[in-house]
Amino acid sequence: MSLTPEQLEQRLNYICGSDCSTILGLNPWSNRIELWQEKTRRIVPKDISDKPGVKAGNFLEPAVRAWFEAESGLKVTTEPNLLVHPLHKWMAGNIDGWVGDDKKEILEIKTTNNDVGWGKHGQNKIPDYYLCQITHYMAVTCAQVCHVAVLIRGSDFRTYRFERNIELEDVIIEKEQEFWKFVISDNPPQPSTSDEVISFHGYTSVPESIIADQSIEAALELIEQSKNSIKSIEKEKEQLEAKVKLFMGKNENLLDSSGKIVASWKPTAPIKRFDVTSFKKDNEDQYSKYIKQTESSRRFSIKTNNEGI
Secondary structure, three states: OOOHHHHHHHHHHOHHHHHHHOOOOOOOOOOOOHHHHHHHOOOOOOOOOOOOHHHHHHHHHHHHHHHHHHOOOEEOOOOOOEEOOOOOOOOEOOOOOOOOOOOOOEEEEEEEEEEEEEOOOOOOOOOOOHHHHHHHHHHHOOEEEEEEEEOOOEEEEEEEEEEEHHHHHHHHHHHHHHHHHHHOEEEEEEEEHHHHHHHHOOOOOOOOOOOOOOHHHHHHHHHHHHHHHHHHHHHHEEEEHHHHHHHOOOEEEEEEOOOOEEEEEEOOOOOOOHHHHHHHHHHHHHHHHHHOOOOOOOOOOOOOOOOOO
């Protein structure tokens, strides 16, 4: 659904459906600290309205709605207003439409360029971050059913039907309420991922040192143990792969007892690589012309065996 600047500003006063997966840590594009900063007006939400995928979704939404009506035989009525939960006044949502006339079923429309996380047509399997979103909407509207219509790669149309899940709603409401308390108290939640730490502190640093306390020393020790475990597992994996390759010999495919291919070992085509070093040496002026500077970042490293900084 395409929202006006006024509607986007209004949504900052509530937890909305698209916020749900972020609060639960399931959103690959956002995190809780960033969301908290937006809700407390510390940062302005990113303007994604000009992104090709977002623009395509806005233009295609009426077509997907019409396609759903034609395929299902059900009438959809659009809902222009932000709807608020009857009890939890901090909880709201913009739905894509009501299905039928009794306002007991809703529709959520999606467009995407891949089918990762989407089940086959009619199967109740959608990406987790969208499942959170529609569960939030059913809680807000008290709808008993949410239909999901998705258009994949412009031609693959699929629909799904989800009945209301009160147990999942309760979990989501509890997590959202915990987050909302951070918003109204103006205190951020404790960062728990690297992305959240970066959103909290940013990429800048000061050339000073800080002394680790016992909990941090314990964390560093566990990190070192984890690295050693990963190395051990990787070594074991390499040995097992060597055993399988030795068995395969010059054969390209390995079959199981039913004749299904379970592994392949095929030669690859030669890879052509651009020799940046030689090009820079022979064409210094032209090379400099096309250099782009990336955004600043902070590199985290752990010094072991008393290594120097």
